[in-house]
Amino acid sequence: MTAHTDxxxxxxxxxxxxxxxxxxxxxxxxxxxxxxxxxxxxHLCIGQEAIAAGVCAHLxxxxxxxxxxxxxGHCIAKGMDLRPMAAELxxxxxGCAHGRGGSMHLVDTENGIPGTTAIVxxxxxxxxxxxxxxxxxxxxxxxxxxxxxxxxxxxxFQESLNYASLxxxxxxxxxxxxxxxxxSPQKARQxxxxxxxxxxxxxxxxxxxxxxxxxxVYRTAQKAVERAREGGGPTLLEYRTYRWKGHVGPLADIEIxxxxxxxHEAWLKKCPVDLxxxxxxxxxxxxxxxxxxxxxxxxxxxxEAIAFGKAxxxxxxxxxxxxxx
Amino acid sequence: xxxTKIQADDSRKQVSFGGPASAGLRExxxxxxxxxxxxxxxxxxxxxxxxxxGIDDPGGVFGTTVGxxxxxxxxxxxxxxxxxxxxxxxxxxxxxxxxxxxxxxxxVDFLPMCMDQIINHAAKWSYMTGGKVKVPLTIRAVxxxxxxxxxxxxxxxxxxxxxxxxLRVIMPATPYDAKGMILGSIAGNAPTICxxxxxxxxxxxxxxxxxxxxxxGIGAVRREGRDVTIVATSYMVYEALRAAEELEKEGISIExxxxxxxxxxxxxxxxxxxxKTGRLIAADTGWxxxxxxxxxxxxxxxxxxxALKAPVRRLxxxxxxxxxxxxxxxxxxxxxxxxxxxxxGIL
Ligand SMILES: Cc1ncc(C[n+]2csc(CCOP(=O)(O)OP(=O)(O)O)c2C)c(N)n1
Ligand SMILES: [Mg+2]
Numbered sequence: 144m145t146a147h148t149d150x151x152x153x154x155x156x157x158x159x160x161x162x163x164x165x166x167x168x169x170x171x172x173x174x175x176x177x178x179x180x181x182x183x184x185x186h187l188c189i190g191q192e193a194i195a196a197g198v199c200a201h202l203x204x205x206x207x208x209x210x211x212x213x214x215x216g217h218c219i220a221k222g223m224d225l226r227p228m229a230a231e232l233x234x235x236x237x238g239c240a241h242g243r244g245g246s247m248h249l250v251d252t253e254n255g256i257p258g259t260t261a262i263v264x265x266x267x268x269x270x271x272x273x274x275x276x277x278x279x280x281x282x283x284x285x286x287x288x289x290x291x292x293x294x295x296x297x298x299x300f301q302e303s304l305n306y307a308s309l310x311x312x313x314x315x316x317x318x319x320x321x322x323x324x325x326x327s328p329q330k331a332r333q334x335x336x337x338x339x340x341x342x343x344x345x346x347x348x349x350x351x352x353x354x355x356x357x358x359x360v361y362r363t364a365q366k367a368v369e370r371a372r373e374g375g376g377p378t379l380l381e382y383r384t385y386r387w388k389g390h391v392g393p394l395a396d397i398e399i400x401x402x403x404x405x406x407h408e409a410w411l412k413k414c415p416v417d418l419x420x421x422x423x424x425x426x427x428x429x430x431x432x433x434x435x436x437x438x439x440x441x442x443x444x445x446x447e448a449i450a451f452g453k454a455x456x457x458x459x460x461x462x463x464x465x466x467x468x
Numbered sequence: 469x470x471x472t473k474i475q476a477d478d479s480r481k482q483v484s485f486g487g488p489a490s491a492g493l494r495e496x497x498x499x500x501x502x503x504x505x506x507x508x509x510x511x512x513x514x515x516x517x518x519x520x521x522g523i524d525d526p527g528g529v530f531g532t533t534v535g536x537x538x539x540x541x542x543x544x545x546x547x548x549x550x551x552x553x554x555x556x557x558x559x560x561x562x563x564x565x566x567x568x569x570x571x572x573x574x575x576v577d578f579l580p581m582c583m584d585q586i587i588n589h590a591a592k593w594s595y596m597t598g599g600k601v602k603v604p605l606t607i608r609a610v611x612x613x614x615x616x617x618x619x620x621x622x623x624x625x626x627x628x629x630x631x632x633x634x635l636r637v638i639m640p641a642t643p644y645d646a647k648g649m650i651l652g653s654i655a656g657n658a659p660t661i662c663x664x665x666x667x668x669x670x671x672x673x674x675x676x677x678x679x680x681x682x683x684x685g686i687g688a689v690r691r692e693g694r695d696v697t698i699v700a701t702s703y704m705v706y707e708a709l710r711a712a713e714e715l716e717k718e719g720i721s722i723e724x725x726x727x728x729x730x731x732x733x734x735x736x737x738x739x740x741x742x743x744k745t746g747r748l749i750a751a752d753t754g755w756x757x758x759x760x761x762x763x764x765x766x767x768x769x770x771x772x773x774x775a776l777k778a779p780v781r782r783l784x785x786x787x788x789x790x791x792x793x794x795x796x797x798x799x800x801x802x803x804x805x806x807x808x809x810x811x812x813g814i815l
Contacts, residue, residue: 182794183616234616234793245616245792261620262577263550296549297581324550326525332549400526458791460799467788 144422145358154200155428156437158357159419161196163441165216166416168225171445172215172232173393180453181232183245188216190355190387193415194319195220197360198287198380201368207255207273207286209266212247213386214259217289223251225448235455242458243466255284263324264297266290267316271303274312274371285371286314293324295338304345304379311376315367318381319354325390326401339381347377354382355415358422385410493676499669501643502532502608505650506570508679510540513568516654519546519559520572520608529572530610530669552581556607560590560659563605568654576609576625576663583628590659591634602657606650611702611753612666613790613801622790624754626701629661630731630763636660636684637731639753641705643673645728648682655681665703665753685732689741693723696811697741697748699764701727704751704783704802711807720811730760738764739772746777749810751802756784778814783807 147155169187176185188195191213199208199220210217218228223239231238232246239250247261257273260266270288277284294300295318307314318338322329342349350367352359360382367378387410389396397404423429429437458465496504509516518533524547528534537545548555552573559569573579579586590603611624629637636658640646646664653660690705691712700708705726712722725741727733742748748768750761761782768780783802791800 183618183792184621231792234795238793240792242793242796243619243789243791245618247618247620248792261618262581293550296551298551298553325522326527327522327547331547457793457795460795463786463791463796463799464788 144356144418145362147358147426147428150358150361152428155423156433158196158200158361159423159429160437160441161199161220162192162357162416162419163437164225164444165192165195165219167441168219168445168448169215171449173388175449176393181246182234183232183247184391185232185246185393186213186391187388187393188213188386190410190415191319191321191384192216193357193360193419194317194354194382194384195289197357198289198315198317198364200361201365202255202285202287204254205282206284207257207270208289209257209270209273209287210259210289211263211266211291211294212261213291214249214289215246218249218251218256218259221251221256222254223249223256225444226451227251229448229452230455233452233455234457235452236458237451237455241466264290264294264299267294267297267303268299270314270316271307271312274307274314274377275310277313278310283372284313285368287317288314289317289319291324292318292320292322292329292338293327293332294318295341296332301341304341304347304377307377308345308347311374313371313374314377315364315371316377316379317364318379319384320381321384321386323386323390323402326396337381339379342379347379349379349381351381351383354384355413355418357415357419384415385413387411493674495672496643496675497669498643498646498671498673499531501647501673501675502650502664503534503536504675505647505654506533506536507539509568509570509651509654510536510544512679513654515566515568516570517544517546517567518570518572519548519555521548521550521574523547523572529574530666532669533572552578553585556582556585557589559605560585560593560603563603563659564593564601568604568606570606570608570654573607573609575621576611577620577623579607579609579625579661586629586635586659586661587632591632594658595634603659604654604657605659606653606662607660608650608662608664610664610666614797616792616794616797617790618792619789624663624752624785626661626663626730627754627759630760634659635731636729637663638684638729639663639702640728641668641702641726643671643675645682647675648680649684649728651679652681652683660684663702667703671706684729685734687728687734687737688726689723689737690726691722691724693721693745695721695745695747695815697723697725697738697745698751698807699725699727699738699741699748700751701730701760702753704753707802707804708751708807710804711811714804714808715811720815722811727760727764733763733767735767735771738767742768742772743775746775747814748776748780749783749807749814750780751783751807754784755787756782757787759784781810781814783810
């Protein structure tokens with residue numbers, strides 16, 4: 144773990160709580176999924192929590208994030224209430240998109256989440272556009288695009304970096320490199336060049352860090368967000384991590400040969416939540432009791448969110464034509 | 469279900485086959501028929517290669533490419549970066565210089581990424597080169613419905629492509645057609661979009677073992693009838709057949725025409741059937757507005773107007789993006805029950 148030294152205990156604890164909220168929410172979705180009441184595909188981010196937590200820790204409520212098919216963690220870290228999120232998974236009118244979007248299309252405009260897209264790469268230029276708004280309105284907001292290693296091969300990624308650099312826009316590009324796009328390993332899709340190195344081709348800084356070390360994420364993201372906010376322009380951050388579950392759904396995909404079992408095993412040992420929890424205890428930031436209390440609080444929120452989600456009504460068929468325009 | 473076992477009725481139309489179609493009929497699923505087409509194309513022509521995101525993974529594009537990389541190697545069954553527009557251009561570039569690529573997409577919803585290369589390049593190349601340079605490119609893309617796939621993963625975009633001269637758009641509904649039409653497309657010289665509904669992959673049908681070719685633009689009558697013609701595309705053929713079975717119990721006789729290809733469209737067959745029944749329902753997997761069903765209706769209006777005894781009805785997706793939740797999905801996707809009410813409405 145990167146040392147915390149100058150980071151306040153309050154921030155350190157908040158980071159942990161965010162990671163726990165993501166982990167426990169995703170775990171719960173995985174456990175409940177076989178009930179078949181969540182009737183939409185879910186792309187879980189278990190194993191990748193540190194990135195969402197470490198980046199969003201620097202964002203104000205009014206800052207923007209843009210995300211992908213795998214967005215639960217980003218939205219939680221940005222402060223989204225778990226209840227409308229759960230209700231959206233359950234397809235209820237009480238869901239954040241009134242049941243129209245499902246897991247892949249979370250939204251929370253109050254918390255700077257103007258929507259999420261399941262078209263790979265689609266969110267990247269949208270984040271640049273939000274940064275353009277911030278620049279035009281001079282409101283000091285920063286925009287963050289979360290996307291995967293796979294998305295970095297889309298044309299829009301290069302086009303977005305170019306324009307953001309040209310206009311010195313307040314945007315941070317956060318690539319979560321989990322080494323797979325569905326079941327395709329990174330090396331089947333990209334030459335062995337770090338994604339982060341593409342930044343230099345567009346004249347912007349890039350930084351590569353361990354995505355399972357929340358403090359490493361926190362520090363690199365801090366620089367990038369500050370730079371954006373101060374008018375210094377965009378940064379590309381590449382974080383290496385691993386998703387524990389299969390591309391979609393609650394099962395790991397190891398059984399059907401999608402990824403090597405030993406690789407999966409090795410990454411389970413690098414659990415970002417455990418690593419950081421232990422670090423906080425060893426450095427006397429949190430006691431066992433503190434952690435217990437935090438866990439209980441988070442579990443309670445999740446219980447309430449699931450109950451809220453289940454209790455809602457599904458939209459009536461007669462409301463099919465709502466919200467098109 | 470019996471209505472899943474359908475063999476193309478080509479007796480009404482002349483169809484040329486690559487080999488004797490009578491020999492070696494076996495029952496295959498739609499999925500296996502496509503895999504056999506892929507496999508035979510790779511065997512018979514070294515210019516053929518398959519490319520697409522994750523086509524070599526254990527799922528193998530709903531099973532249609534499973535095992536092919538092991539058999540033909542990574543040079544001919546190629547994984548791809550997630551870079552649809554660029555990779556479409558790469559495939560077109562290969563096609564105009566001697567290869568016969570098959571570019572495979574898990575969802576048709578990713579084809580909007582490729583619009584520039586498909587519409588401005590693939591569709592135009594033969595014409596812009598005075599017919600000197602052909603684009604023997606096949607693009608396979610999957611459509612479907614259900615399980616909250618929602619707005620960006622449930623579209624049925626055939627009409628977008630069917631609007632473009634220079635392209636071909638095929639929508640095989642049976643295993644027999646899937647194999648023959650895909651082989652026809654690979655062997656042919658026109659850029660072709662093959663649209664496959666994912667609810668078809670388990671459907672069974674008789675399929676000859678040898679390679680054979682079905683040319684686009686020839687529809688098939690799946691069921692003869694007197695009272696109403698239903699012209700259907702892809703999965704809607706099955707909904708139409710089911711509606712026809714139920715209506716038969718009441719003495720209503722439905723003719724089901726499987727369009728098979730949207731561009732070119734078998735206008736003669738539509739006209740012939742409408743002249744016989746005097747009533748037309750167009751059932752398409754896509755949207756109504758400026759869609760395939762509009763074209764079907766226009767054919768009847770222009771060429772069989774005098775025969776029409778009732779207004780044409782169209783069964784399509786409501787003009788709304790696909791919802792995620794199940795209650796709205798139920799209201800969204802038309803079924804045989806909707807076809808039955810439409811039939812009742814014009815009888
Ligand atoms: C334009 C487009 N192409 C393909 C897909 C299918 N698809 C969905 S997620 C995915 C992999 C994305 O990989 P990556 O960007 O690394 O994100 P991860 O899933 O690893 O978080 C693919 C190919 C899609 N949704 N959109
Ligand atoms: Mg990835």
